[in-house]
Amino acid sequence: MxxxxxxxxxxxxxxxxxxxxxxxxxxxxxxxxxxxxxxxxxxxxxxxxxxxxxxxxxxxxxNFSEIHPFENADRWFKSKVSLLAYDEESGKERKTNMYILLQANDIKEAYDNTVQVMKGTMGDYSIPAIAESPILDVFPYFSGEEGELEQLEKFNALKASVPEIASPEIEDTTEFDAEIVAEYN
Known part of the structure; x- marks a missing residue:
């Protein structure tokens, strides 16, 4: 359901x-x-x-397909995700749009969180728009069953977590393929 x-x-x-x-x-x-x-x-x-x-x-x-709270985030963002599919009959590429509401501290983090949410997607997609949502809070329904109580606590803990203050230092975590690096040396 x-x-x-x-x-x-x-x-x-x-x-x-x-x-x-x-x-x-x-x-x-x-x-x-x-x-x-x-x-x-x-x-x-x-x-x-x-x-x-x-x-x-x-x-x-x-019109949200999914809602995703994230730890250490204080605002809600609406991400428009276009799922791309190739229609073999017409030979054209079709786009199907879906909207995801997720928590983040800024637009860049909202983009990163959208990419993280879409990680398991098998098909191609693009993210044509992300905007801050005016929504102040989200109240999911939980029936009170034992398994759902744990979900509710996790959801509320993520919503209520305090944002971390970003460090001014930027750490370079870029990794290079060893074979490619060997070609240029």
Whole structure:
């Protein structure tokens, strides 16, 4: 059974850095079976974070094929991946697009994480677009069964991990094929 993700927009009063309250609308992602369940789940999740009154202004099906949290990342990025296939009947190359939501600290890391996610793919693909997503948090569904409890803990640990500060030193880890190096020496 495939997962259906719903993007839910929640409107509430938020206190900013200066202490002023302002009304804001923020998008969140929940895994649910229907719009009704998505509304119920986002109400439950937001009740734990927001003590004041809030309103769900919009719920729509999100077009993400996969969701991937990464350790030490704090923002969500939307990667567009084009799967390339050769159509033997027409003799043309066909592209099928899919969207992946993943965590990263910047665009370069999001690209690297997308490549890591696609590592096991047998076919050819390209990554034509990566953009920061406005989604603030992702709430996957877990039934509470013993095996899924471990998955939930792992997912939440990855989401909540603190980003590492990049070292200013760059280590060169380039490896060369010994035969090619021997040809040039």
């Amino acid at each position: 495939s997962t259906t993700w719903y993007e839910c927009k929640v409107k509430y009063r938020k206190t900013d850095d200066t202490g002023k309250q302002k009304v804001t609308t923020e998008p969140y992602l929940v895994d649910a079976l229907s719009y009704t369940e998505a509304e119920k789940r986002i109400n439950e999740e937001m009740a734990t974070y927001i003590s004041e009154e809030f309103k769900i202004t919009n719920i729509k099906v999100a």
